[in-house]
Structures are given as C-alpha cells and as structure tokens.
Amino acid sequence: MTLERELDALARRFSPEARVTVLTGAGVSAASGVPTFRGPDGLWKDFRPEELATPEAFARDPKTVWEWYDWRRQLVAQCRPNRAHDVLALWSRRYPSFALVTQNVDGLHERAGTENVVRFHGSLWEVSCWSQCRAGSWLDMTVPFPRLPPSCPHCGGPLRPGVVWFGEAIPEEALEATGRALDCDLCLVVGTSSVVYPAAGLSAQARRRGAFTVEINPEATPASTEMDLALPGRAEDILNSLERLL
Numbered sequence: 677m678t679l680e681r682e683l684d685a686l687a688r689r690f691s692p693e694a695r696v697t698v699l700t701g702a703g704v705s706a707a708s709g710v711p712t713f714r715g716p717d718g719l720w721k722d723f724r725p726e727e728l729a730t731p732e733a734f735a736r737d738p739k740t741v742w743e744w745y746d747w748r749r750q751l752v753a754q755c756r757p758n759r760a761h762d763v764l765a766l767w768s769r770r771y772p773s774f775a776l777v778t779q780n781v782d783g784l785h786e787r788a789g790t791e792n793v794v795r796f797h798g799s800l801w802e803v804s805c806w807s808q809c810r811a812g813s814w815l816d817m818t819v820p821f822p823r824l825p826p827s828c829p830h831c832g833g834p835l836r837p838g839v840v841w842f843g844e845a846i847p848e849e850a851l852e853a854t855g856r857a858l859d860c861d862l863c864l865v866v867g868t869s870s871v872v873y874p875a876a877g878l879s880a881q882a883r884r885r886g887a888f889t890v891e892i893n894p895e896a897t898p899a900s901t902e903m904d905l906a907l908p909g910r911a912e913d914i915l916n917s918l919e920r921l922l
C-alpha cells in the first residue's frame with residue numbers, strides 16, 4: 677500500500693474520542709538541531725555513555741560529566757521546537773485522552789506547548805542534590821553554569837543533572853503515568869531506535885492491551901516488525917501529512 681493510502685487509513689482511526697498515546701525519542705528533535713544518540717552524527721559516536729551517563733561516572737569525575745551536560749544545555753537552549761513537536765502539541769489540546777511519553781530530556785515538547793509530558797528519562801533542565809541533602813529535583817535554567825560542578829544551595833555539595841542515567845530506575849511517577857497511557861486505542865512510536873529498555877518494550881505492552889501500534893522512523897528498528905504499521909519517514913514530515921488529513 678502506498679504511504680498516502682496508509683496515512684489515509686491511519687487518519688480514519690483518529691476519532692475525536694480516540695485514546696492517543698505517543699512515545700517519542702531523539703529523532704523527534706533531530707530537525708531542531710539536537711543530536712540523536714546513535715545516528716551518523718549521534719552523541720555516542722564521539723562520547724562514551726559509560727564515561728558520562730552513569731552514576732559511577734559522576735562519582736568518579738563530576739566536573740567532566742557536567743561539562744558535557746552544560747554543553748548539551750547550551751546547545752538545546754539555542755534550538756526551537758519543530759513541526760513534529762507542534763503537531764503533537766496540537767493533538768494534546770484536541771484529544772481529551774492524549775498522552776505523550778518521551779525519552780527526550782531537551783524540554784522541546786513542553787516548549788511547543790504539550791501539556792502533561794511524561795519525562796521517562798528525566799530532564800536536562802532539572803537538577804537535584806547529589807548527596808540528597810533534600811529530596812526531589814528542581815528546575816534550573818542557568819546557561820552556562822558559572823562554575824562546574826554547580827553547587828547545591830542547601831549543603832554546598834555538587835548538584836547532579838535531573839536525567840535518568842544508565843543503570844538507574846525510571847522515576848516511579850513516570851512509570852505509573854506511562855502504565856496508564858498504555859491503555860490506548862492508538863500508540864505512535866516516533867523517532868526512537870527502540871534499543872534502550874524499558875522504553876523499547878512499551879509499544880509491545882500497548883499492543884497486548886489492544887492498541888493499534890505505529891512506528892514513524894526513516895530507518896527500520898528492532899521493533900518495526902512488531903508494529904501494526906511502520907511508516908518510513910521523518911517525524912516532521914509524516915506527522916505534518918497526517919495532521920493535514922485530520
């Protein structure tokens with residue numbers, strides 16, 4: 677079937693009362709200039725995750741870890757949401773049962789106006805005290821930090837970025853919200869390589885619960901054959917074309 681026909685058929689599933697859940701990854705922000713992780717110019721080509729994105733790496737060398745996160749904050753601060761973010765923000769206002777679960781820590785969904793974003797891997801713009809002198813994380817938009825690592829205003833110890841590092845658990849709140857979101861009619865998986873778990877297993881869970889699952893990605897992923905529909909293309913183009921049919 678042609679892409680046009682598949683989009684037509686998919687658009688017919690978007691009834692006003694449809695429960696729509698969208699799972700996103702780094703590919704959604706690629707058109708905004710935010711590097712992906714595993715693409716040809718991906719972050720993991722030049723940087724080693726085990727040296728920058730684990731609690732062990734931070735314990736060993738918080739300054740180097742922060743240099744990387746401060747660089748990413750400065751980069752993302754220059755970026756703007758693209759058409760993919762905008763269409764999803766539109767849907768979050770149009771469909772009463774809409775949920776967006778993102779692996780992205782860049783905050784571009786929120787900047788596009790999407791409400792109630794579930795941040796499965798945390799946020800670049802949140803910080804917390806490494807020594808946990810007090811619970812929870814808080815927003816800090818300082819770009820760049822004058823001193824690295826930045827200090828906790830309460831105990832003076834180092835702050836840590838509010839992202840979920842490899843080997844760390846997904847925040848309970850995000851897990852619970854995601855669990856609810858997987859009870860849906862339509863589950864779109866947009867711009868993720870589907871190799872990092874538990875995020876990579878979410879669409880299969882939604883499918884087992886009866887959702888029609890769709891992948892949007894210019895490349896095939898390990899999850900492509902498990903989807904009801906795999907649409908080869910860029911998020912900003914496919915979501916734009918789909919929105920035109922709604």
Ligand code: APR
Nearest residue numbers: 701702703706712713714779867868869872893895910911
């Ligand atoms: N539109 C849609 N998809 C795109 C686009 C685009 N314009 N450009 C690239 N992609 C796809 C790539 O083909 C790839 O499959 O986006 C995917 C990006 O994959 P990764 O770089 O692996 O990013 P992601 O899946 O979000 O990574 C998951 O891994 O490193 C950790 O915590 C980090 O959240 C991240 C997690």
